[in-house]
Amino acid sequence: MVTMRPATADSQSVQDFLKAVYTLQQKMERVSTNALAEMLSISAPSVTDMAHRMMLAELVNYEKYHGVRLTETGEREALRVIRRHRLIELYLVTDLGYALHEVHDEAEQLEHAVSDRFIAALAEKLDHPTLDPHGDVIPAIDGTFHYRELCKLTELPLGIKAKVACLTSNDPDILRHLMDKGFTLGSQIEIIARDPFDGPLTILIDGKSAVVGCTAATYISVEQDKGACK
Amino acid sequence: MVTMRPATADSQSVQDFLKAVYTLQQKMERVSTNALAEMLSISAPSVTDMAHRMMLAELVNYEKYHGVRLTETGEREALRVIRRHRLIELYLVTDLGYALHEVHDEAEQLEHAVSDRFIAALAEKLDHPTLDPHGDVIPAIDGTFHYRELCKLTELPLGIKAKVACLTSNDPDILRHLMDKGFTLGSQIEIIARDPFDGPLTILIDGKSAVVGCTAATYISVEQDKGACK
DNA sequence: GTAGTAGTTTAGGCTATTCTAAAAATAATG
DNA sequence: CATTATTTTTAGAATAGCCTAAACTACTAC
Ligand SMILES: [Mn+2]
Ligand SMILES: [Mn+2]
Ligand SMILES: [Mn+2]
Ligand SMILES: [Mn+2]
Numbered sequence: 081m082v083t084m085r086p087a088t089a090d091s092q093s094v095q096d097f098l099k100a101v102y103t104l105q106q107k108m109e110r111v112s113t114n115a116l117a118e119m120l121s122i123s124a125p126s127v128t129d130m131a132h133r134m135m136l137a138e139l140v141n142y143e144k145y146h147g148v149r150l151t152e153t154g155e156r157e158a159l160r161v162i163r164r165h166r167l168i169e170l171y172l173v174t175d176l177g178y179a180l181h182e183v184h185d186e187a188e189q190l191e192h193a194v195s196d197r198f199i200a201a202l203a204e205k206l207d208h209p210t211l212d213p214h215g216d217v218i219p220a221i222d223g224t225f226h227y228r229e230l231c232k233l234t235e236l237p238l239g240i241k242a243k244v245a246c247l248t249s250n251d252p253d254i255l256r257h258l259m260d261k262g263f264t265l266g267s268q269i270e271i272i273a274r275d276p277f278d279g280p281l282t283i284l285i286d287g288k289s290a291v292v293g294c295t296a297a298t299y300i301s302v303e304q305d306k307g308a309c310k
Numbered sequence: 311m312v313t314m315r316p317a318t319a320d321s322q323s324v325q326d327f328l329k330a331v332y333t334l335q336q337k338m339e340r341v342s343t344n345a346l347a348e349m350l351s352i353s354a355p356s357v358t359d360m361a362h363r364m365m366l367a368e369l370v371n372y373e374k375y376h377g378v379r380l381t382e383t384g385e386r387e388a389l390r391v392i393r394r395h396r397l398i399e400l401y402l403v404t405d406l407g408y409a410l411h412e413v414h415d416e417a418e419q420l421e422h423a424v425s426d427r428f429i430a431a432l433a434e435k436l437d438h439p440t441l442d443p444h445g446d447v448i449p450a451i452d453g454t455f456h457y458r459e460l461c462k463l464t465e466l467p468l469g470i471k472a473k474v475a476c477l478t479s480n481d482p483d484i485l486r487h488l489m490d491k492g493f494t495l496g497s498q499i500e501i502i503a504r505d506p507f508d509g510p511l512t513i514l515i516d517g518k519s520a521v522v523g524c525t526a527a528t529y530i531s532v533e534q535d536k537g538a539c540k
Numbered sequence: 541g542t543a544g545t546a547g548t549t550t551a552g553g554c555t556a557t558t559c560t561a562a563a564a565a566t567a568a569t570g
Numbered sequence: 571c572a573t574t575a576t577t578t579t580t581a582g583a584a585t586a587g588c589c590t591a592a593a594c595t596a597c598t599a600c
Contacts, residue, residue, distance in 0.1 A: 176431040193423035201406040
């Protein structure tokens, strides 16, 4: 650490780090080493080390004891990796017959191995899509990000009609559970009853009645039908 | 090197090493460290080191100063990687619009990143093909290898009709040159004239006349029409 | 404002993969 | 069969990513 060389943006570790910072940055001003360690499943000292090297590479702005934030370059790189990840996920579902719960882990590897040429071919073949199979927005090549006004299913008021917009989990088990319950992107949804004390929700999915635990519901975001929310 | 840990078959380096040994083994009884260093573009000492570790992993049989040979496990692993590589190449051409000269480098990376699930999906989608876009045989899942009796274009007798069966190069420039000349897998071919002193060949490709340098011709293998060869 | 706790960083290490320079062994040559 | 020349191996080193244990900061609660 006397001499420390800057990180290069083309390694798997660095790319995953960039994604992690980007994601956590949405929720917090500066991203702590512990938060990153947790998300990346590596030790905190490893994060500190990486933070140093990525600072030298001008990918993050890092202040000792005060976490990390992406620089402009860092954010551009992060979005590039996220774009790859999500395009690959979508491709796996639409062209290779993957189930929703199978795509994340595969994309987590492929995003680092694939060339720009490959990504361009996918984007072309999928007709430049804007949403991945989880309902997450795919950043455009220029980093543009088509925003959406969503709310969590847990916060949807009773009796208001909405559509399932996003299944926000990378855990295959959770996703499979949600699929089993009948949650699919775009399905019509409405909360019929809400049990107290974090109890289950009784809902209508495309007319069919179902019950979901409130923890599972956490992973579902919805878009309210034609302007009622807020 | 006092303590040396065995290599694990799931690293990129090890997988590429296995492929290299497999390929060179076809031509020579035992594969020298120098030959491997050359093919893998790494130094000879690096090869020696890897040979040691792969011996511990029982992937190769290595004798000091006498090169390396794949064990049964090693050969199985090598064929697995080659299968991946070739299925990916074929997929890139048939489904993603890649040109022949673009596929090798992409596959060289993807072969290590992709899951068994992914390869199964490709094989399914391509209807369990046996030849990659260069004309190389794709090993079956069980390691089975459908052999073919080919001869080099340079050795094809004058006036004998044959079909282009394999374009044996990974160099994009060479492949592009061959494509430009009109060589495509399956095209009908016949040598009209052969210049002496390693001079160019005058040939007929699907009826059209062309001239190829003899070095370029080296990369072309043909299959003679209905039993005339040998 | 000081003590304690929770979060971060430093110190020191380890592995896989690579390298160069030097030594050793094999192969080729007369 | 000696002497070169060519290969190959050993020695020693570097780097990226990781880790654990110990030291240090910063925030929180009296
Ligand atoms: Mn990843
Ligand atoms: Mn996704
Ligand atoms: Mn490879
Ligand atoms: Mn090929």
